Amino acid sequence: MNHSLLDEHALASPLRHKNNRLKLGLVGAALLVGVSSPSPVAPLFIALSMSFAAIRLGKVPARFYAGLVAAPLGFAVLGAAIILFFFGSGPEIFSLELFGLRIGASADGAEMAVLVVSRTLSGMSCLLFLALSTPMVELFALLKALRLPDSFVELSMMIYRYIFVLLEVVVRMREAQAMRLGYDGFKNSIQSISMMAGTLFIRTMEQGERLFTAMDARCYDGKLFLFEERRPVKIQELLVASGYVAFISALAYFSRGSAIF
Amino acid sequence: MEGFLPHPWWEIWYALSLPVVVYGIYTMNRLVKERRETLPLLALAGAFIFVLSSLKLPSVTGSCSHPTGAGMGAILFGPAITAVLCLIVLVYQALFLAHGGITTLGANVFSMGIAGPAVAYIVYKGCAKSNLNFYVSIFLAVSLADIATYLVTSLQLALAFPSATGGVLGSLYAFGTVFAFTQVPLAVLEGVFIALIFKYVIQVKGEVMVKLKVIDEKKLRRLKGVVQA
Incomplete structure (x- = not known):
């Protein structure tokens, strides 16, 4: 990947x-x-x-x-x-x-x-x-300073975080499928990649619910505070x-x- | 492609995309206030679109191609929110993978985040009314969205670089034919791909789709019945 x-x-x-x-x-x-x-x-x-x-x-x-x-x-x-x-x-x-x-x-x-x-x-x-x-992490503080809407910046931050989580899941599923000859030939490849993406989608939704519970438990009210290093x-x-x-x-x-x- | 669009055009596409994105953020804010659990869900959806668009689809010709994922977003969340998600995803693609760019962001958001999802949404709703097979309608919505994206991109290029003899139409034809070789098969492929994803998700965990209000309980039972038979 x-x-x-x-x-x-x-x-x-x-x-x-x-x-x-x-x-x-x-x-x-x-x-x-x-x-x-x-x-x-x-x-x-x-x-x-x-x-x-x-x-x-x-x-x-x-x-x-x-x-x-x-x-x-x-x-x-x-x-x-x-x-x-x-x-x-x-x-x-x-x-x-x-x-x-x-x-x-x-x-x-x-x-x-x-x-x-x-x-x-x-x-x-x-x-x-x-x-x-x-690095992207450092740009978030800048986005906030530019007065972009909070919900937009928060959404960007969470998307950023979960891109890496999901990529890891994809790599693992792909390897597992490839080992079982899932990518042998065109028809198999299409089957496998769709199955993988479908599973990823289900995982995504479950993860979303877990994330909400975790954030709710820590009193999330739509604002995360960021630390910007002074340079x-x-x-x-x-x-x-x-x-x-x-x-x-x-x-x-x-x-x-x-x-x- | 960064820097590809010349002076008045990249600003124009920014200006055209901006109101839609602002409306999308407004819709999103309202949704988040109503049901707070939507923000994490949308974040995951955005990450999903990014990962989907970085997957390489197997292709008949041996080259590989990337799906856009925007059609799927529009079916699940509606076009306004998809525009916001696409904007964020496109910025990340520019910064992580050097795809697209900052000056062309306006044009890309317009073709991939607004025109494509709008077409997907309209086609999907239209098909749902006419009682067409669920998977066929998803295939149609996603493929037509891809084709709309590709046509709008060709139009953007043609407007910026009109041909000497045929004007805008002449160069629209030229850009259109060159991109058609890769984009039309890709659109069909992505349609099949997304329809298969929906089929798989409904078989394994159809409740998710009911929760997202893509289908209702009755339709889910019917679809599952069809699949198992």
Whole structure:
């Protein structure tokens, strides 16, 4: 199963002990700059710098990181290919025959396709930087500070907790089924996986009742209190972060007219 | 996909999803005040949707695919609450598995958490009225919800990247055909998968479904009778 949950890496990351608001602000700003930049220069720079930060400062294994980027990138490239052939006008740069149909790519289309892939790369690297440096537990206090409704935050916290409990149950059931040749052939696989999910659902409901009893016994009234560790921001960190944001904004602004094709 | 949707569009989808999510939270708050035991139950349901969507379904072509689980949520809890659950699940998918993203969250919530569950709910209620077989109606609701999700996603992409010659419709057609190869078989597969889950749960512990008001006592007895015969 999925033991490569990013949260485990976040818990081990040296960047975990930096101020959460600073990290969130930095990632938010970089995300916005990346998605609104009109040329691929700034997004590509953000992608490179964020990946570098995650691998070097965050001590994430490079191979693991590459695997994380590769999977969603496949989808992005597929989408970009469609944009390449259908979007925009302008001089045709190349064309090819496909099943007797001639399809051509215009300069505009190519420009747009490159831009979309670069934006996706930049957004993904920002997200990965946050996910690999900030454990979810620490974000809950932040969510409360942002004045999101209590019930919403509580629900998120409980879901978070039970994802791990249920995943463990799934792994155990799956292994038990696989040992009894439950995943031999397509029909058996569908039978087994449905049976497993059905059992999981029943377990889930029973667990939900037990959780309510346990919480009720401890006088739960719809509010859990959270502890947020104080981690003052060092002035150098603040300077580096704001310098970085200023730099990528300037980069996006000054490279706005550049074109490759 | 993070960063895939350009400037005006990702904000627009956020704006469209927000009122539904707010309404969902409002409904949820009311339900929780009425019956306090629902919050833990909803939490478990959310975790269940996450785990379900991280399962790999066996696929004929050899590749694997992930079910969305949102259709099941809509049948069990109604579409408004499912939207809230989907929002949380999508954020976790972004942060744990690097699926989806933050700027595209609005669009994803709209296609997977709102459009899909709404279709599932309408189809399921419609089938229940017309007295169709229970499992067939679940299959239809879940499959059509998946197809609705995939069509809305194609529409979102087409609106953001209209084609030069055919406009929005032209690129809707292009995105639609490319995704159809994987999404239509997946929709059928998920329909079978969820229908089998319901069958199994009703056989083993049908009371749960009665408690969630998915079916009533009479229907449960009938379904069990059909299964055992």
